[in-house]
Amino acid sequence: MGKRHAINFHTLTHRAMVVAVTSPDQDECKWATENLEGVRVYLDYEEMLAKEDLQAVVIASATAVHAVQTLSAIEKGYHVLCEKPLSQDVAVAHSVVDAYKRSLRIHPKQKVMCGFSRRFDASYREAYEKVAQGDYGRPVVFRSQTADLHDSSGFFVNYAKTSGGIFVDCSIHDIDLMLWFLGEKSKIKSLQAIGVTAVHPGLEAIKDRDNAIATVEFYGGRIANLYCSRMMAAGQEDTTEIICQRGSVRVNMEGRKSHVDVHDSLGARRELPQHSFDRFREAFVTEAREFTSCCLDNTPLPVKLESSVRALAIGQALQRSLVSGDKVMFDELDAKL
Amino acid sequence: MGKRHAINFHTLTHRAMVVAVTSPDQDECKWATENLEGVRVYLDYEEMLAKEDLQAVVIASATAVHAVQTLSAIEKGYHVLCEKPLSQDVAVAHSVVDAYKRSLRIHPKQKVMCGFSRRFDASYREAYEKVAQGDYGRPVVFRSQTADLHDSSGFFVNYAKTSGGIFVDCSIHDIDLMLWFLGEKSKIKSLQAIGVTAVHPGLEAIKDRDNAIATVEFYGGRIANLYCSRMMAAGQEDTTEIICQRGSVRVNMEGRKSHVDVHDSLGARRELPQHSFDRFREAFVTEAREFTSCCLDNTPLPVKLESSVRALAIGQALQRSLVSGDKVMFDELDAKL
Amino acid sequence: MGKRHAINFHTLTHRAMVVAVTSPDQDECKWATENLEGVRVYLDYEEMLAKEDLQAVVIASATAVHAVQTLSAIEKGYHVLCEKPLSQDVAVAHSVVDAYKRSLRIHPKQKVMCGFSRRFDASYREAYEKVAQGDYGRPVVFRSQTADLHDSSGFFVNYAKTSGGIFVDCSIHDIDLMLWFLGEKSKIKSLQAIGVTAVHPGLEAIKDRDNAIATVEFYGGRIANLYCSRMMAAGQEDTTEIICQRGSVRVNMEGRKSHVDVHDSLGARRELPQHSFDRFREAFVTEAREFTSCCLDNTPLPVKLESSVRALAIGQALQRSLVSGDKVMFDELDAKL
Amino acid sequence: MGKRHAINFHTLTHRAMVVAVTSPDQDECKWATENLEGVRVYLDYEEMLAKEDLQAVVIASATAVHAVQTLSAIEKGYHVLCEKPLSQDVAVAHSVVDAYKRSLRIHPKQKVMCGFSRRFDASYREAYEKVAQGDYGRPVVFRSQTADLHDSSGFFVNYAKTSGGIFVDCSIHDIDLMLWFLGEKSKIKSLQAIGVTAVHPGLEAIKDRDNAIATVEFYGGRIANLYCSRMMAAGQEDTTEIICQRGSVRVNMEGRKSHVDVHDSLGARRELPQHSFDRFREAFVTEAREFTSCCLDNTPLPVKLESSVRALAIGQALQRSLVSGDKVMFDELDAKL
Known part of the structure; x- marks a missing residue:
């Protein structure tokens, strides 16, 4: 990086x-x-x-x-x-x-x-504008996933030791998007996570998982569903759906590496990005440029630091729930997350 | 019907x-x-x-x-x-x-x-065979949704009173598929559900929701994620993903009513089935024919009655969790579900 | 059949x-x-x-x-x-x-x-209605293809001997659709075809080809483009586009055998129908039923016999052009085709 | 530009x-x-x-x-x-x-x-490599289109006066790709074009068309089909198919402006690029960088100047055929194009 x-x-x-x-x-x-x-x-x-x-x-x-x-x-x-x-x-x-x-x-x-590179991605911004213009009513269900290509080199388990866990390392982006789309001020009512170790058994010992699912419930009638995986066979698959009352906006539901399709004896086929960097390459450039402009022109920050810290806190809470199995409830007035 | x-x-x-x-x-x-x-x-x-x-x-x-x-x-x-x-x-x-x-x-x-009509659907059967042949390893994550077109006639809230709730009425199909794909003998370790009433406020009074998300954890390293909705704007959207260790099989991720696309000033567009019957019309015919053959030829039943009752019990347990907010844990030896 | x-x-x-x-x-x-x-x-x-x-x-x-x-x-x-x-x-x-x-x-x-089974296909009928309702203006460009799975058994060359040639055997359906969509009374101004033998060299001797492209020009500002092939690797691919002044309607641009997608190490993949019968199975049933009703209820025939004979005559003219290389011009008043 | x-x-x-x-x-x-x-x-x-x-x-x-x-x-x-x-x-x-x-x-x-920007586009290059590695046999049929968004401002007819005609202005890119994919040394056997003026009647007077189709036949068993249009309703649609003996490679068959899909009461929908610059933005940057490197490092030119002049000559020949209606045949030994 x-x-x-x-x-x-x-x-x-x-x-x-x-x-x-x-x-x-x-x-x-x-x-x-x-x-x-x-x-x-x-x-x-x-x-x-x-x-x-x-x-x-x-x-x-x-x-x-x-x-x-x-x-x-x-x-x-x-x-x-x-x-x-x-x-x-x-x-x-x-x-x-x-x-x-x-x-x-x-x-x-x-x-x-x-x-948080995804905030600088053209498609996420387009999705945000489509939701924000209001024709579809308010966002109700937020679903998002960060699913990485399976790493068979063995590197991953070592890396995971200091990664903070799958919800901090992978889902942090989805959590950041969740706060962006559902409202930075939305208060969490409950959260809960489950997971498995299907391809990296070594994760068990360090209290991590290679596939996990979380649910997050907000006060005010909004719910979220997160999926993170370290086991994808075809490539990196990050998708997000914002389901509003009268329409839904979806990002990257049909991931592809390029505009190429191949039809051969196996069928019709496209390749997927192998790494999030392939998918978000332009977003990183936009981030660099906008951060530069923001500093030089003294314009407001695209992402507030508090929001990023809150995303981290939520990721850690999900990781704890993943390990303990507990569903954690939050009082509306005493927002600890 | x-x-x-x-x-x-x-x-x-x-x-x-x-x-x-x-x-x-x-x-x-x-x-x-x-x-x-x-x-x-x-x-x-x-x-x-x-x-x-x-x-x-x-x-x-x-x-x-x-x-x-x-x-x-x-x-x-x-x-x-x-x-x-x-x-x-x-x-x-x-x-x-x-x-x-x-x-x-x-x-x-x-x-x-x-x-359970989906068991007779050609695509679900093809998916089942692809998973069963084993090249992708064992199924690890099962994700499935039944999301119905929003009914603005007002009929729905009345109907919902006797429907048993969204997990019994909608997700029962996904639960049945979950048992089929993850194994009829898989034992549940935990289940939990959250939901909202976003378009049918009347559902609140009858302890139902119009959008809900569930997680189900099985002993043996398998997890499931269910989504059900009564709020879709474009049509009926049922999708299922079976994510295995080395590949995933997906059903109906790009729903379409027909083979027609229209390109006009709004973009490139396809229409979706409006009702599950549009999607599963052929499956119902197959069901009728196979049930008939099964009776006449004394062949084994395609779906066991016990499995259907178990799906119902799981749906009801999810519905209770949806209302109470509780995550329910199950002992492996004392399988109540 | x-x-x-x-x-x-x-x-x-x-x-x-x-x-x-x-x-x-x-x-x-x-x-x-x-x-x-x-x-x-x-x-x-x-x-x-x-x-x-x-x-x-x-x-x-x-x-x-x-x-x-x-x-x-x-x-x-x-x-x-x-x-x-x-x-x-x-x-x-x-x-x-x-x-x-x-x-x-x-x-x-x-x-x-x-x-002519495609006239009974639900998607073609939906496309016809969308064009006929007029919102997109008049149809201007008609593009259609019938591209069959490569037959490596050797059967095909023998069969081709009595098939009438690729434009009569394959494209006859596209020609029939062309007359339907551009108007049964449209008069042809010119037609021309080119082709190759890429996988079935034996076709050369019987004056046939395994891939061919035709252009057909109509009086009144309408043009058509046909492609036929006997060489597809993934399956049978029939597609049709009706490009109107303010929108276009397309049929089967993303062929698929079922609702199943597989994501594995090769990418994201779907299978295609292997034979036109897989694609048009329902259309044949509809044809049987509608022909029956037409006979029993004395309703107008869905496809006029003259139109079918005209489609044949056009197919044969294209086949002659394919072999001779000539572009054939037609007088508007003396419509021989 | x-x-x-x-x-x-x-x-x-x-x-x-x-x-x-x-x-x-x-x-x-x-x-x-x-x-x-x-x-x-x-x-x-x-x-x-x-x-x-x-x-x-x-x-x-x-x-x-x-x-x-x-x-x-x-x-x-x-x-x-x-x-x-x-x-x-x-x-x-x-x-x-x-x-x-x-x-x-x-x-x-x-x-x-x-x-010729498309030669610098990552997807076209990927397609070229997939064809060149040879697994699919030799390329047999080349199909390509440049179809631009309808310009309702009236600007277009004026612009067209000096554009050289639709085959020189639009299809020149497809012709360039055709030479690249079918071989720079391929000799043309015949070419022919037809067209209409469906939305810009003013083009008739300047011997141009707003929709046109061409066929090009090469010695050595290769054929091409080009389509160009100034009438697209949804956006700019450039697509290319290289159909080889045992597989086909396709570029941009499902154009999209971004990774966003919207599902609303009209169905499931994506937006298209509005201008070729949206589609080829990165290709222009790559062109700038590679031309720079080529000059500084004295490496071979990515596109030969002779090839570009040949593409122009073919475009002009197609434009003449479009106006005259003639199919033009070429002798193999006396390659004038």
């Missing part, structure tokens, strides 16, 4: 200039030296902050250092685009939000945002 | 002969006299049984009399095809199963079946 | 009764004896006509005897449904039309029709 | 630097001043060539000056990317090719290319 962001800002974001990059990994630094012309490369993030005079920082490091790196940049008054999640620890994430709020008093134009 | 069955058996099932029909409704009797050539018409079911010498009875009356009519026919040794559900009362339904089992000792070739 | 018609009339057409069948083939007679309960079987068509007292005859014999068998039945005043084409010789086909016209003076309710 | 190229090279092509732009149109110059930061703006092309020290020129001016502007740049040894067509006059186009060939002796690394 760091490389992708670097390329997107360096070559595809006309108003941005990448002046320095950092990674504790020697190979990544070598890659940067070779691929990012005219860009200074640091092994240490703090050293970069100390030596460079920057305007904004894009953080795509290990999740474990997201918060601390974001805090350092906030302190310097820099704009920050941090990959999701801000932290695996909701309390820490909240502390970043608080630090940002305090910093805003000194740097009122400072922008700190978590990178 | 009675008329449809009568027509299907009378004109489209070569090996069956409709000799008599019955309905307490004068208009229906009139319709039968006019449309079912050479068929005797009765206002009273028991009178028909008393006067006619039959081989089989097809019951598509009000749900309230399904069980008693089935029992009368079982007693006479007749084959019975009864519309689902056998009864709104699971205990009564179980008593019908018991009566059938006792009767089998006297009439070992007697067939009693509940009419 | 004879067996299918026999089954359709015998078991699926309630108002028809199959009393006798005939075939010069012993095996077919044996099949009839075993499968058509209560039906008398003849080896000789004329003997059947002589001995049986019939109301209607359905002819699905070898094309070579279509005309003579139709004439015998016309003479007896029987209704006739004859498989297309009436004859390979347009003059002979015209003589059948003349005989029918003369017979009508004696038997004014007599019905003689060529079986 | 000029603006789009300017933006693509200026902001999206990292290795290119736009130093100067030119247009005889004051408004366009104003736009350039405002939108192309740091770029010098000229009203006169020749003045720009005289004053600036350039490496490459991108020509997207009126077709009438394409050739002369290309020649001026060739003379200076500059690389040239010229929008199609090089000229409306094939002889002039050939003279440009000759000038380029002579210039190559002096400037062996000089690149002159006509901009």
Whole structure:
């Protein structure tokens, strides 16, 4: 992701200039030296902050250092685009939000945002507008899935150890979309999740699953259904349905990698994107450009930091329910999520 | 449904002969006299049984009399095809199963079946075979929905009063499919449902909903997700996905009424079936023919009566969870469902 | 086709009764004896006509005897449904039309029709109504194809010898649809065809091709484009587009055998019908029923015999153009086709 | 197109630097001043060539000056990317090719290319690879269409006066693809076109049509079918099918503007791209980048200039056939096209 962001800002974001990059990994630094012309490369993030005079920082490091790196940049008054999640620890994430709020008093134009790429995807935006114009009535049922291609390399189980679990790692995007489509202020009434380990038995030991289903109930007559999977055979399949009272809007129900179909002895066939990056490549570029414009022109952030922290908290609550089996009920007045 | 069955058996099932029909409704009797050539018409079911010498009875009356009519026919040794559900009362339904089992000792070739049309649908059968041949590994996630066209006539709320609720009335088909695809012997570990009333507020008073989502967890690493709705704008949308370890099989993900597409100023568009009968018309004919063959040739029943009663019990349990909000856990050894 | 018609009339057409069948083939007679309960079987068509007292005859014999068998039945005043084409010789086909016209003076309710199944297909009828209601303006461009699954058995080249050529054998249906959609009275201004032998080199010797494209120009500003193929890898692909001034109506652009999709390591995939009979099964039943009703109720024929003969003449003209390479122009006043 | 190229090279092509732009149109110059930061703006092309020290020129001016502007740049040894067509006059186009060939002796690394965007489209490239890998046998039938959204503003008829006709303006892309997929060296055996004016009657006077169909026959057993239209109701619909002996590859058979579907009372619906630029936006960027790399790295041109001139000659021959009604035959040895 760091490389992708670097390329997107360096070559595809006309108003941005990448002046320095950092990674504790020697190979990544070598890659940067070779691929990012005219860009200074640091092994240490703090050293970069100390030596460079920057305007904004894009953080795509290990999740474990997201918060601390974001805090350092906030302190310097820099704009920050941090990959999701801000932290695996909701309390820490909240502390970043608080630090940002305090910093805003000194740097009122400072922008700190978590990178939720789907908010920048043209199709999701079109869907949002179609729902928002109101012809179909209010959204009632939100269904969304993030289903990744099965990784048979064995890499995945190791990765999962620090991923925060399938609801934090996969469904966080669907949760973010859920809050966007059903209303950032919607209050959760109940949530619950179930799951299985069907192809990665090693997940059981680390209290994770490779397929899971959640239901989320909101006060005000809205319900949501999330599905996440690490087991897809054909490719990455992310789909979203917003079912309103008099119509529904659906995103990517018939995923395809390209405009190509093949008809051969097996039938009529299309290929699917293999990775979410294939599906959301343009969204990442749009994110880079809009974040840049937002910083330069002091326009409102496309996604509020509080919303991203709330998405994380919901993801973690679902992950706990997945493991415990409990359905958790919430009081309307005492909104803990 | 009675008329449809009568027509299907009378004109489209070569090996069956409709000799008599019955309905307490004068208009229906009139319709039968006019449309079912050479068929005797009765206002009273028991009178028909008393006067006619039959081989089989097809019951598509009000749900309230399904069980008693089935029992009368079982007693006479007749084959019975009864519309689902056998009864709104699971205990009564179980008593019908018991009566059938006792009767089998006297009439070992007697067939009693509940009419679950989707089991006779060519696409569901193709899907079942594709899953069963095993190339994709075992089924892990079952997702299915029955989503009906919004009825704006006001008829629906009245109908709902005696329907048993949305999980019994709509999802019963998905539950039946779930048992078929995940294994009739799979034991339920937990179930839970949430729902809303978005377009039929009158449903609230009768403890029903117009949109609902359920999760069902099975012992042995299988999970299911059901969605039912009474609010679709474009038509009836029933879809099913069976996600296996190395592939998934999907039924009717792109519903269409016909092979026609229209491209006009609004875009590219297809129409959807308006009613499940449009979608499953052929399945009902297949059901009539196979039930007939099963009776005449003494072959095994395509759907076991116990399975249909179990589907009903699960539907009712989901309906209770929908109203109470409770997630219900089941012990593996003490399988109550 | 004879067996299918026999089954359709015998078991699926309630108002028809199959009393006798005939075939010069012993095996077919044996099949009839075993499968058509209560039906008398003849080896000789004329003997059947002589001995049986019939109301209607359905002819699905070898094309070579279509005309003579139709004439015998016309003479007896029987209704006739004859498989297309009436004859390979347009003059002979015209003589059948003349005989029918003369017979009508004696038997004014007599019905003689060529079986063009697509006219009875629900999707084509829906398309016709959508075009006819006029919202899209007049039809301007008609595109249609009949593309059959590649037959690797070697049977096809032999069959082709007496088929009349690809435009008579395959495209006759598209030509019939073209006349229906563009107007039975539309006059042809030019026609032309090109083709290749890509998979059946043996066709070259008998002046046929396995892939061919035709253009047909009508007076009054309408044009048509036909494609026919014997080389499809995935299945039978018949598609039709009627492009009107303000919208277009399309039939079967995304062929599928069933409602099933499979997602596996190759991508997302559906199977196609393998034979036109899979696609038009219901249309043949509708044809049987409507022809029966037309005879019994003396309603107008769904397809006029003259239209079917004209379709044949156009198919033969295209086949000649295919072989000669000539584009043929027609005078508006002297409509030879 | 000029603006789009300017933006693509200026902001999206990292290795290119736009130093100067030119247009005889004051408004366009104003736009350039405002939108192309740091770029010098000229009203006169020749003045720009005289004053600036350039490496490459991108020509997207009126077709009438394409050739002369290309020649001026060739003379200076500059690389040239010229929008199609090089000229409306094939002889002039050939003279440009000759000038380029002579210039190559002096400037062996000089690149002159006509901009055929579809060759840079990811889906067409994927299709080309799938055909080229050979599993499906050789390509036999090539079908392609360029069908544009109906322009009701009246602008179109005026534009058409200098467009060269529908086969030069629309189908040139399909012809280019045809040469690519069927082989640049394939020799034409016959060509022929028919057409109508259904929505723009004014086209008749300028010997053009708004819908046209062509057939092209090649020596070696390959045939092509082209359709072009100015009358689409839903959007721009470009589709291509390459039908090989044992499989077919299809591009964009189900066009869509985005990943969004809407289900409402009209059915299930998607929107189409409104303009080819929506469909090929990325292809134009790829073209800019690859042309840049080709110039800087002296790699072979993705599309040969001769091929582009041949496509033009074929388009003009089809346009003549469209007007005359003649089918034109070509001798294999004396390939004039």
